[in-house]
Each structure stands twice: as structure tokens, then as C-alpha cells.
Amino acid sequence: MDKDDLNIEAYSRLISVGLLAAGVAHEIANPTAYIKSNTAYLLRNIKALRDMPNLSGDQRNVLAEALEILQENAEGIVRIERLVHELKSYSRPSGTVGPVALADVLESAVILTWNRLKYKADLARDMDTSVVVHADYGKVEEVAVNLLNNAADAMQTRGRITLRVYKRNGFGCFDVQDNGPGIPSDKQARVFEPFFTTKGKSGTGLGLYLCKKIVQEAGGTIKLDSEAGKGAKFTVCIPLADA
Numbered sequence: 001m002d003k004d005d006l007n008i009e010a011y012s013r014l015i016s017v018g019l020l021a022a023g024v025a026h027e028i029a030n031p032t033a034y035i036k037s038n039t040a041y042l043l044r045n046i047k048a049l050r051d052m053p054n055l056s057g058d059q060r061n062v063l064a065e066a067l068e069i070l071q072e073n074a075e076g077i078v079r080i081e082r083l084v085h086e087l088k089s090y091s092r093p094s095g096t097v098g099p100v101a102l103a104d105v106l107e108s109a110v111i112l113t114w115n116r117l118k119y120k121a122d123l124a125r126d127m128d129t130s131v132v133v134h135a136d137y138g139k140v141e142e143v144a145v146n147l148l149n150n151a152a153d154a155m156q157t158r159g160r161i162t163l164r165v166y167k168r169n170g171f172g173c174f175d176v177q178d179n180g181p182g183i184p185s186d187k188q189a190r191v192f193e194p195f196f197t198t199k200g201k202s203g204t205g206l207g208l209y210l211c212k213k214i215v216q217e218a219g220g221t222i223k224l225d226s227e228a229g230k231g232a233k234f235t236v237c238i239p240l241a242d243a
């Protein structure tokens, strides 16, 4: 087998893994939904039971333990839901591809993430509103949302996130730059790998992997500039609509 055959084989394997993942995600969504609502029901009722007067110490302890277990289950369910969501978007067919103003996409991504961002950072903008790329609005928004969430997650104290939009060599580009702790050089190559996360249970490690996939499908690039201690800058470039 030559190199091209190997690439084709690897590529078709990736496609079937993607389809399988989307199918599995779909199948998991239903049972997850009823496990979630049943768990919420049990949590409510056992809480009410635990708070009843006239319980013995033993009875109260058993109920308190049951509550802890259910709470842990509830957290697991939230995690499964997030994974299912990420896996579904992995192979979601694209919506409408057309002219998209990058500054508009970034503003709507800011609105979508504002509830978390507002506690973590001040925003600075330097956006050329005339930059229009050829892409799927929803997908580019998903990329910007992922990058903004990552920047917010990275902040250990209140920081600054800078959004830039500009043209470069026939591409429309945007930067999401933060002044958080940055990414050490030995981890930089790994952040775009699927399932690479430093967030333990709360991260899936699919965010940047999906960003890269979306950007590449749009004929663009995503690049990371970072130095430990000096923040991180992600730059996304997509072909201009009128190029």
C-alpha cells in the first residue's frame, strides 16, 4: 500500500467512526433524558423525606447518603449530556453556507457566553466590521463560543479577553486572545487532539478538536500562539467571501 492508499483508508475509517459516534450519541440521548428526570424526581422527594421531623439519626443518615449518591449521578448525567451534544455536532450536516460578517458572529458568540464571561474577564474589541467570509454562520459561531469558553475557563483571576477581526492574504481572520495562564509548549501540540483536556470531569476535550474540524471544512486554518504565563491567542482564518 502506498501513502495515498493509507490516507484514504485512514480517512474512510474516520468517517465511519464519526457516523458511529453520531449514531451512538443519538441512542444515548433518550435513556439519558429519562434517567435525568427520574433522578431529579428522586432528589426532590428524598430531600423532602430527609427534612421530615421525627426521623431517627440512622434514618436521616441513610437518606443523606442516598442524596449524595443521587447528586453524583446527576453530575454524571450532565457530563453525558455534554458528550452527546459534542458528538452530535461532530457529524451534523452543515447549514447554509454563504457570506458571514465575522464581527457579527463574534458578537453573537459573546451574547451566548456572556453569563460566564462577565464574571471572568473584561472584553476588548478591535473588529473590522467589513470582513465577510464564506462559511456557515452557525458553525463559525460554534468555534467562537468554544474559544470564548476556553478563555473564560482559563482565567484564575479576573482577566482580559481581546477580540480582533481583520483581513490577511485573502482570508478573514479573528483572534480570541486572553491574558490567562497560557499553555505550556509541551501541551500546545496536543490541545487540538480529541479528548485532550486538563479540566478533569468538567471538560470533554472535544472543543478545540471540533473547532479545527469546522475551520478546516471551511477551507481555513486555526492557530495557537501561547507562552506559559503570558496568555493564549487562537487565530482563525477563513477564505473571504469576495476573494
Ligand SMILES: Nc1ncnc2c1ncn2[C@@H]1O[C@H](COP(=O)(O)OP(=O)(O)OP(=O)(O)O)[C@@H](O)[C@H]1O
Pocket: 146, 150, 151, 154, 178, 180, 181, 182, 183, 191, 192, 196, 197, 198, 199, 202, 203, 204, 205, 206, 207, 208, 209, 231, 232
Ligand atoms: N485559552 C486557553 N488558555 C489555557 N489553556 C487552554 C485554553 N484553551 C484551551 N486550553 C487547553 O486546551 C485543552 C483542550 O481544550 P478543549 O476546548 O479542546 O477541551 P476542554 O475545554 O478541556 O473541554 P470542553 O471544550 O469540552 O469544555 C483545555 O483543557 C486546556 O488545557
Ligand SMILES: [Mg+2]
Pocket: 146, 149, 150, 207, 208
Ligand atoms: Mg473547551
